Amino acid sequence: AQSVTQLDSHVSVSEGTPVLLRCNYSSSYSPSLFWYVQHPNKGLQLLLKYTSAATLVKGINGFEAEFKKSETSFHLTKPSAHMSDAAEYFCVVLSGGSYIPTFGRGTSLIVHP
C-alpha cells in the first residue's frame, strides 16, 4: 500500500526568500518519490526524483528534495523563490508493490513581488 500527504494546500512566499513544500509518504516497500510542477492549464513536468540512490536529490530550476526515511518525508526546497516558480506542485510515490503512482493533492505556491 502507498499514500502521500502534502501538508500544505497553499504556500505563500516573497520573491527571493526560501521555499519549503512538505510531503510525507507511506509505503510498504522502498519507494520511488517524485516532485512534479504544473503551471496553469498545462501538463505536469518532472522536477526531480528519488530512486534509492543519494538521499539529497537535485532537480531543475534550483529545486532540491531530501529523502528522510526515519521521518517518511520528501520535502521540496529552493533557496530563493522566483516569480516564475508560482505554480502547483505535486508529490508522487511509487512503492515496490505497485507500478501505478499515487499523487498528493497538490500545493499551490504563491510568490509575491
Added chain:
Amino acid sequence: DGGITQSPKYLFRKEGQNVTLSCEQNLNHDAMYWYRQDPGQGLRLIYYSQIVNDFQKGDIAEGYSVSREKKESFPLTVTSAQKNPTAFYLCASSIGPDRLRNIYGYTFGSGTRLTVV
C-alpha cells in the same frame, strides 16, 4: 521532439452527449494513463494500459471508456453516464509496466479542459 499530444485543448459537451479526448505519443512508451484533475483533489486515475489491446480500470472508471488499438494512441470517451464530467483531463505515458522502468517517471500531455454546457 518526442512527447504526448492531447487534443482538443478545450472541449464543450452538451448534456447526454458522448465526447472523445485524443492522446497520442511518439515516445515508444508501452504504458499510457488517463487522469482526471479537479481543484484541490490532485490527480485521480481513470484508466491505464500496459500494452496494446489491454487496459484496466483505475479508481474512477465509471462513465468513461478507452481503447488501445495502437501503441501510440489511447483515446478516452466520456459517456453520458458520467454525471459530472467537467474537469481537466491529463494523459500520461511511461516506458513500461515494469516498476524499474517506471522509476524514470511519467511524461504528461498538456491536458484537455472539458466543460458541460
